[in-house]
Amino acid sequence: MPEGLEEGVVFKSTGSWYEVSTSSGSVPCKVPGRFRLTHKGETNPLAVGDHVMIRILEDSTGIINKVKPRKNKLVRRAAGRRVGVEHVIVANVDFAWVVQSTLLPKLNPGFVDRFLVMSEVYGIPAGLIINKYDLVDDRIREPVEYWCRLYADIGYPVLRTSAVAGEGIEVLRSNLQDRMTVMAGPSGVGKSSLLNAIDPSLQLRTGEVSERTRKGVHVTTNAEIYQLAEGGFVIDTPGIREYGIVDVEPEELGHYFVEFIPWLDECHYPNCTHDHEPDCAVIDAVDRGKITQERWASYLNILESIRQGERDTGR
Ligand SMILES: Nc1nc2c(ncn2[C@@H]2O[C@H](COP(=O)(O)OP(=O)(O)OP(=O)(O)O)[C@@H](O)[C@H]2O)c(=O)[nH]1
Ligand SMILES: [Mg+2]
Ligand SMILES: [Zn+2]
Known part of the structure; x- marks a missing residue:
């Protein structure tokens, strides 16, 4: 040195x-x-x-x-900036949890899909935490469980937690050992509360969820790494309003929807974007129930936003 x-x-x-x-x-x-x-x-x-x-x-x-050169990074499109400018949320992580809540704010699968795409782009292993499970009642149990199963079925770890009731905390704690983990998600879902439940000595500031907007009030303002008493490092991050995609070409997007991968080579056109092309193996898999309608719709939605971004920059 x-x-x-x-x-x-x-x-x-x-x-x-x-x-x-x-x-x-x-x-x-x-x-x-x-x-x-x-x-x-x-x-x-x-x-x-x-x-x-x-x-x-x-x-x-x-x-x-x-x-030093980065092993990986978790990025999103910078809010309010021109297309293509990226914001690096964190660098060099071993695992990324996208945190959502069952209610207040309600589960946002579009956010989850965008997050999972960006973690696939940089090869960061990721999983989904659905927090505030204590708020689940008969009215929302079925849809919430549906989404939990959907993400588990395509291979992502899914944790059901409650920072207030202590549910799922033990499993999460053991998952955080011996690595650098980032917790990211919208404001108010309980990222900081979960970390306090894991390790009360952290004493992270937590906030409320606005009655009016049903969203969090952006309590955590900077990303920060904390060392956990029982081992491992965790990064608490500020709530993200919208998870914007950067750095993905329309023809590549399908590769970041993990359950599409087995079908991609079977499409008739090698640069198939799986939205309108004839002899598309992905659309065929959707028709046969091998890929869910929800994920395909989400894929098309992201595809359109990437194309819109390209039109905006005149590429
Ligand atoms: N009912 C219930 N409320 C929770 C749970 N976890 C967190 N909360 C509440 O949700 C609100 C927001 O929690 P925070 O931990 O500040 O949320 P955050 O995700 O860190 O939000 P930002 O820092 O703004 O991004 C607080 O009022 C918490 O008490 C939970 O499991 N169940
Ligand atoms: Mg917070
Ligand atoms: Zn196709």
């Missing part, structure tokens, strides 16, 4: 400062301007989870000198 440089991991970012955890403790760091210039397609030059080299200054703060 060059002299004066220390190695560390970004565990918190406030926009202008980055907290870096090193072998000698936590160091608040700044990023030189050149980082912004070299990461043009991203809103944030550095993300929580990045492995970095830092130079420690006399006042005990640091300057980020270098970012």
